Amino acid sequence: MKILVLVKQVPDSAAAIKLAGPASIDRSVKPVLNPYDEIAVEEALRIRERSGGEVVLVTLGPPAADGALRAGLAMGADRGVLVTCDLAFPDPRFVGRALAAAIADEGSAGLVLAGLRSIDADGSQIPYRVAATLGWPAVNGITKLELSPGVATVTREADGGDLEILSLPLPCVLGANRGLNQPRYPKLPDLMGAKKKPVRVVDPASLAGVGQPVALAVKGLELPPPRRAARVLEGELGAAAVELVRLLREEAKVL
Amino acid sequence: MSPSVGVFLETSGGKPRPALAGALAAARAGGAPVTGLAYESEAEPCAALLGAHGGGRLLLLPDETPAGEWGAGRIAAFLAAAVKAEGLDWLTGLATPLGREVLPRAAALLDAPLVTDACAFDPGAGTVRQALYGGRVLADLAISARPAVVGIRPNSIPPAPAAGPVDRAAFGSAVVPDARIRLLRVDRQDRSGGPELTEARVVISGGRPMATAENFGILSECAAVLGAAVGASRAAVDAGIAPHEMQVGLTGKTVNPDLYIACGISGSVQHFAGMKTSKVIVAINNDSHAPIWAKCDYGIVADLFAAVPALTAALKSAAAGGGRT
Numbered sequence: 001m002k003i004l005v006l007v008k009q010v011p012d013s014a015a016a017i018k019l020a021g022p023a024s025i026d027r028s029v030k031p032v033l034n035p036y037d038e039i040a041v042e043e044a045l046r047i048r049e050r051s052g053g054e055v056v057l058v059t060l061g062p063p064a065a066d067g068a069l070r071a072g073l074a075m076g077a078d079r080g081v082l083v084t085c086d087l088a089f090p091d092p093r094f095v096g097r098a099l100a101a102a103i104a105d106e107g108s109a110g111l112v113l114a115g116l117r118s119i120d121a122d123g124s125q126i127p128y129r130v131a132a133t134l135g136w137p138a139v140n141g142i143t144k145l146e147l148s149p150g151v152a153t154v155t156r157e158a159d160g161g162d163l164e165i166l167s168l169p170l171p172c173v174l175g176a177n178r179g180l181n182q183p184r185y186p187k188l189p190d191l192m193g194a195k196k197k198p199v200r201v202v203d204p205a206s207l208a209g210v211g212q213p214v215a216l217a218v219k220g221l222e223l224p225p226p227r228r229a230a231r232v233l234e235g236e237l238g239a240a241a242v243e244l245v246r247l248l249r250e251e252a253k254v255l
Numbered sequence: 256m257s258p259s260v261g262v263f264l265e266t267s268g269g270k271p272r273p274a275l276a277g278a279l280a281a282a283r284a285g286g287a288p289v290t291g292l293a294y295e296s297e298a299e300p301c302a303a304l305l306g307a308h309g310g311g312r313l314l315l316l317p318d319e320t321p322a323g324e325w326g327a328g329r330i331a332a333f334l335a336a337a338v339k340a341e342g343l344d345w346l347t348g349l350a351t352p353l354g355r356e357v358l359p360r361a362a363a364l365l366d367a368p369l370v371t372d373a374c375a376f377d378p379g380a381g382t383v384r385q386a387l388y389g390g391r392v393l394a395d396l397a398i399s400a401r402p403a404v405v406g407i408r409p410n411s412i413p414p415a416p417a418a419g420p421v422d423r424a425a426f427g428s429a430v431v432p433d434a435r436i437r438l439l440r441v442d443r444q445d446r447s448g449g450p451e452l453t454e455a456r457v458v459i460s461g462g463r464p465m466a467t468a469e470n471f472g473i474l475s476e477c478a479a480v481l482g483a484a485v486g487a488s489r490a491a492v493d494a495g496i497a498p499h500e501m502q503v504g505l506t507g508k509t510v511n512p513d514l515y516i517a518c519g520i521s522g523s524v525q526h527f528a529g530m531k532t533s534k535v536i537v538a539i540n541n542d543s544h545a546p547i548w549a550k551c552d553y554g555i556v557a558d559l560f561a562a563v564p565a566l567t568a569a570l571k572s573a574a575a576g577g578g579r580t
Contacts, residue, residue: 013505014524017391025392035506089394093366119505119528120388123371124355128363137435138363140356143499153439158327159267159353160451161500163442166325169435178492178506179499217397219382224393224531230538230551237562240555241569244537247553249573252535254457254513255481 001053001110003044004103005077006130007037009061009068010120023218025088031064033071036115039176041072042183043145044113051147053110054078058102060095062086066199074186074194081106082201091214092121094204096129101207103134111152112173116141124175131173139166140175257287258378258401261314261341263334263348263357264293264301267451271297271304274349274454276414278407279308282347284415285379292337294318295425302421310419314341314426323439327353328432331360338365338402340428345378350406350509351453362404369404370396372509374411374532389505389528409454410511411532444498449475452484452501457514458530460486460503464519464541464559468496473560474518477567480574486510486530488520504529516566518559522547539563 011017011029018026033041044055057072059065060083069080083102085095103109112131117124124140131138143163144155150170157177158164186194204210231247233240248255260282265272271293282289289311293301296318305311316333320326334357338346346361348354350372362369370376374393375384383396383405452458459474459481474485487497489504503510505528515533520526522538522545530536531550538547538554539562548554555562 011388013389013528017388019392091368093368096363122387122389122509123359123369125359125362125369125371128359129366132363132366137433138360139436140359155442157352157500158441159351161444161498163444164325165439165442167437167439172435177499178502217399219395219397221387221395222393224390227536227550227552230548230554232548232554232556234556237555237557237565238568240557241562241565242572244553244555244566245569245573248514248535248537252514252552254535255570255573 001047001051002056002108003047003053004056004058004106004109004112005037005040005044005072006099006112006114006126007041007057007059007068007072008034008118009059009065010034010118013119019221019223023221025221027088031067033068034115034118036117036176037072038075038183039178039180040113040115041075041077042181043176045076046181047147056081056106058099059083060085060090060098069199070194073197074190075184076190079197080199082199083204084201085204085213087213087215089216089218091216092123092125092129094214096126097133098204098207098210099126100130100133101210102202103130105202105207110170112171114173114175116175116177127173127175136172137168138173138175139168141177142174143177143179145174145180257285258344259290259342260287260345260347260378261290261292261337261343263346263354264291264304265349265351265353266293266297266300269297270300272349272351272451272454274409275304276308276416277410277412278347278349279305280415281376281407281412282378283309284377287378288312290314290341290343292316292334298423302423306419306421307416308414309417310421313421313423315423316426316430323437324432325436325438327356328360328436329430331357331364332432333426333430334361335364336428336430337426344401346402346404347376348406349454350408351451354406358404358406365402365404367402367404368398368400371406372408373405374408376405376407376412389525390531408509408511410456410513449478450482450484452486452503452508453510455484455510456512457481457483458486458503458510458512459483459516459518460488460520461491461497461518462488462520463490463494465491465496471497473563477563477570480567480570488526517547517551518563520547521545522550539566
């Protein structure tokens, strides 16, 4: 089966983000593959290892987003597709259309995997938009996946922690949550080998029904204010705890 | 003309989520007519909530989920159908686990713009404030297309109670969930009856030093006194001592309480991504060099196994000793 995995390059979660202007981000922050997408890539690789097929990564972004593809290729994916878009804040409706068109353009996908959400924009929306455009069913946030001919059976965590077991026909779009698997770490030779794997660069304007990239209207960006220094309570523990409760009630007024 | 705003009145155990009060305040801030969207069987508590927060129309979906139909899929289909049938300009709800499922699904059905986790929303001006990069940047967006969908981060918008009339109506248009997705079964998980993590006003979380799942009992005891939800760090979840649904942080849940108590949590950037907007952060940690000391409001440098029971005792005695109720 041909499995397409949607991946995204995101800024390193530990790096400080700086602004480059009133509505732009300093894009020199070290990029990484979105951690939820690593889980999606891992799941695709395991399916291929069990039943054969091909794992193709699809991303949308600037030329540097090639890095996200290489990270997934180093894990073991076969090849990549980079849909070019130089916008810092592309409209998710455009992203969904463009990725869906790239999937249709690839053809014969049996399954599309994605991450539950990206750790930068955190919208949890692209899997649904891609599925809606393709006319396929989608379930996001899966923690277990079983495939039988033509059918995916998935587990997802519902409200309150209950586990819902759902079935849906293939092809479909599934979003991976933590708990689905433990992604592998590429070894050095894998990282070297990933550089030689094929990546096809696609102009979205060449894809049917997509058109030119559309940006979100970002009116302003700001950094959240820093927190003031902590007040550390010292001395005998019982007294410190009593003082903490008093401060939470009388000074912070949160109790 | 004021835009019309639909609000998904999410319930838990038959009661509307308390954080909806903030969502309703945002929805009617510009004098917009509000339409509450709810299940018919929950009309009474939802009408009470709507009536106490400005009033409005209450559109009710008959509770007829056939066997094998997935509830979240039905809600999403209802929300999208209601937006179309009523010509609503905005659809809002809470960025809770259920809201994060049904609002994006409805937005995709409508091909509408979506902000999943907004911390401010002005339907009249068409502006939404959203945290990006795990809360490291706040972005103000202008949204021109209608309809548009906005999930509101619980506790981010203060409630504005005001009595108002409620006009109930049954939703008459067809609601057609994606029948290709079938619910095979639900494995119920036995959970404590505390508040839902994403909307709790107080959260107490434990890190890797909790050591065992059983040890989380000391946090539960403190949480019971506080009316708090119990959370966990990624390190605790990865160690297998807490379930993923309890994880607070970049790859877990985002919480926004008045009070966040971090026990044995070093305070990584990734953990803070999930709780940094908490009004007050308290650290209990025996490592006086942990990064959390630079980012919290109050703290006790001590072993959590001694400090948490001491805090629980102090809370109990404060509650028993009168003080504020």
